[in-house]
Amino acid sequence: MYTELRRPCRTMILVNPHSGRGQALQLFTGHIQAMLTEASVPYTLVITEHQNHARELVRNADLTQWDALVIMSGDGLLFEVINGMMEREDWQQAIQTPLGMLPGGSGNALAASIHHYSQSPPAWNEELLLSCGFMLCKGLVGSLDLVSVHLASSQRLFSFLSLAWGFVADVDIESEKYRHVGAIRFLMGTLVRLASLRVYQGRLAYLPSSLKNYSLLPSLCQPVPENWTVVNEEDFVLVLAICHSHLAEDLWTVPGAMADDGLIHLFYVTAGISRPALLRLFLAMERGSHLAYGCPHLVYEKVRALRLEPISQQGMITVDGEVVEYGPIQAQVHPRMVFRWIY
Ligand code: ADP
Numbered sequence: 109m110y111t112e113l114r115r116p117c118r119t120m121i122l123v124n125p126h127s128g129r130g131q132a133l134q135l136f137t138g139h140i141q142a143m144l145t146e147a148s149v150p151y152t153l154v155i156t157e158h159q160n161h162a163r164e165l166v167r168n169a170d171l172t173q174w175d176a177l178v179i180m181s182g183d184g185l186l187f188e189v190i191n192g193m194m195e196r197e198d199w200q201q202a203i204q205t206p207l208g209m210l211p212g213g214s215g216n217a218l219a220a221s222i223h224h225y226s227q228s229p230p231a232w233n234e235e236l237l238l239s240c241g242f243m244l245c246k247g248l249v250g251s252l253d254l255v256s257v258h259l260a261s262s263q264r265l266f267s268f269l270s271l272a273w274g275f276v277a278d279v280d281i282e283s284e285k286y287r288h289v290g291a292i293r294f295l296m297g298t299l300v301r302l303a304s305l306r307v308y309q310g311r312l313a314y315l316p317s318s319l320k321n322y323s324l325l326p327s328l329c330q331p332v333p334e335n336w337t338v339v340n341e342e343d344f345v346l347v348l349a350i351c352h353s354h355l356a357e358d359l360w361t362v363p364g365a366m367a368d369d370g371l372i373h374l375f376y377v378t379a380g381i382s383r384p385a386l387l388r389l390f391l392a393m394e395r396g397s398h399l400a401y402g403c404p405h406l407v408y409e410k411v412r413a414l415r416l417e418p419i420s421q422q423g424m425i426t427v428d429g430e431v432v433e434y435g436p437i438q439a440q441v442h443p444r445m446v447f448r449w450i451y
């Protein structure tokens with residue numbers, strides 16, 4: 109169900125000039141600026157000066173001045189904006205501000221997913237950017253789920269996309285150094301990580317999607333509720349919880365995902381998978397056909413909440429592609445605490 113953006117739509121566009129290959133601003137002026145002028149969308153451009161600039165700005169801004177906030181960057185800048193909104197006292201109202209995404213980063217998972225939900229033929233790079241610019245001009249607003257994430261330090265974060273541990277988190281962070289090549293950095297990172305493939309020990313439990321969850325989760329020091337499923341294996345190559353269809357522009361990870369399906373799509377790969385088999389899974393993900401292999405090491409569950417407790421001393425956990433404190437972590441989807449999104 110869609111509503112329409114107010115016209116004229118007073119839009120704040122946040123650009124991270126360092127995202128992707130460092131060309132977000134040029135991409136904006138080259139491809140989007142004229143489109144917005146043509147569609148009579150009044151906008152103010154804000155160029156971020158440092159990490160967490162957008163987060164602080166959104167936390168303190170007078171949001172009544174804006175009908176929409178648009179992020180021209182990768183998923184990392186949107187993560188800042190959403191968390192900045194949720195840190196406000198008036199978060200319930202703040203999170204209703206329609207958000208939009210113009211893919212300018214190297215990791216544009218949400219933009220790729222939104223484009224996919226629009227049933228347009230697949231698009232990459234500038235073509236994906238144009239499609240998202242067009243959606244912005246159309247100005248239809250729908251809703252997306254939000255996931256709350258709890259860390260051991262009792263810090264709480266909000267996630268719109270993913271929680272990753274093991275192979276996927278390592279590739280995401282280690283490939284940052286290849287960001288100048290754009291989205292292909294994930295393939296390069298995958299090949300490098302495959303060469304030093306490792307096993308990560310930990311405990312994983314989840315609330316299956318067949319069971320509804322209306323209460324908040326117990327704290328991380330309490331046992332998981334009795335109706336949760338506890339995974340027997342403790343040796344993993346990766347754990348990935350994702351809320352949308354795409355993990356990157358060319359990684360169609362969840363073929364059946366929908367914008368606000370109220371689900372966390374949980375994937376894990378258990379130890380013992382061969383390097384070629386793991387590579388095959390990632391290559392097949394480009395066409396969304398990885399589940400069709402029937403790989404015995406790959407498990408896919410639809411869940412409402414999950415908890416991960418790493419046992420391995422070293423490793424990385426990412427939320428929406430950003431590194432978070434390493435340690436026990438749990439997450440829960442809030443289908444009724446949606447935020448609004450421009451399609
Ligand atoms: P990419 O997809 O290329 O990684 P992101 O949007 O994820 O692009 O941004 C990468 C990181 O840069 C994020 O951690 C974000 O918080 C941070 N960031 C945002 N603005 C700036 C800035 N002006 N300078 C440096 N880092 C920034």
Ligand code: MG
Pocket residue numbers: 182183184213215429
């Ligand atoms: Mg990023």
